[in-house]
Amino acid sequence: MKVIVIGATGTIGSAVVEQLGQRHEIVGVGTRSGRYQADIADIAQVRAMFAQVGKVDAVVVAAGALHVGPFDELAPEHFHVGLNSKLMGQVNVALVARDYLNDGGSITLTSGVDTDHPIRGATAASTANAAVVGFMRGAAIELPRGLRINVVSPTVLQESMPVFGPLFIGFEPIAGKRAALAYARSVDGAQTGQVYRAW
Numbered sequence: 001m002k003v004i005v006i007g008a009t010g011t012i013g014s015a016v017v018e019q020l021g022q023r024h025e026i027v028g029v030g031t032r033s034g035r036y037q038a039d040i041a042d043i044a045q046v047r048a049m050f051a052q053v054g055k056v057d058a059v060v061v062a063a064g065a066l067h068v069g070p071f072d073e074l075a076p077e078h079f080h081v082g083l084n085s086k087l088m089g090q091v092n093v094a095l096v097a098r099d100y101l102n103d104g105g106s107i108t109l110t111s112g113v114d115t116d117h118p119i120r121g122a123t124a125a126s127t128a129n130a131a132v133v134g135f136m137r138g139a140a141i142e143l144p145r146g147l148r149i150n151v152v153s154p155t156v157l158q159e160s161m162p163v164f165g166p167l168f169i170g171f172e173p174i175a176g177k178r179a180a181l182a183y184a185r186s187v188d189g190a191q192t193g194q195v196y197r198a199w
Contacts, residue, residue, distance in 0.1 A: 003056065005017050005060045007061065007063030007064075010063065013028075015180040016183045020183065050097065050099075054100065055102055057102050057104075061109050063089065067124040068167065070120070074124060078124045082128030090135070093109075094107050094149065107150075108149075108151070108186040109151045109152070111153045115153055148192035149193070153198065154182070154199075157179060182197075
């Protein structure tokens with residue numbers, strides 16, 4: 001299959017590329033690097049990227065910015081970070097992908113463990129991640145042509161512990177290659193409307 005991986009050079013994205021690349025042709029997309037570039041928060045850039053790449057069999061999104069900060073300092077603009085990028089960025093990809101996916105193709109989006117297990121400082125992040133799951137569930141029952149859509153919800157990665165470890169005290173981190181298996185289940189499997197929890 002021909003698979004677009006958005007966020008291909010990130011911690012999760014690079015593990016997904018390594019896993020899926022064993023079986024499929026990978027088209028890596030970055031925000032500022034790589035052969036193809038797109039800021040997913042800008043649907044015009046998403047459209048331009050798909051127009052360049054052409055028809056594909058699957059799309060994986062492992063990208064999207066989120067705000068992390070204490071609740072008593074939150075303002076509306078902090079929520080907009082995740083709503084514009086993590087939520088609407090992935091929605092943009094899914095909406096454009098409808099016209100470029102071959103019949104039976106799939107879309108895999110990313111939320112996070114904080115959707116189910118809230119952590120301090122992540123109210124804005126949890127809001128956006130939960131909305132990603134809501135979008136997926138609604139889209140799953142309406143996508144045409146046998147198209148599938150799922151969400152992977154990863155916990156903190158071992159590779160990310162130096163940066164995010166203090167936020168995830170008590171959580172068992174997993175290796176990026178383990179998280180990547182959840183994306184493989186979505187891309188290579190047959191289910192739709194699922195949340196694959198990589199915990």
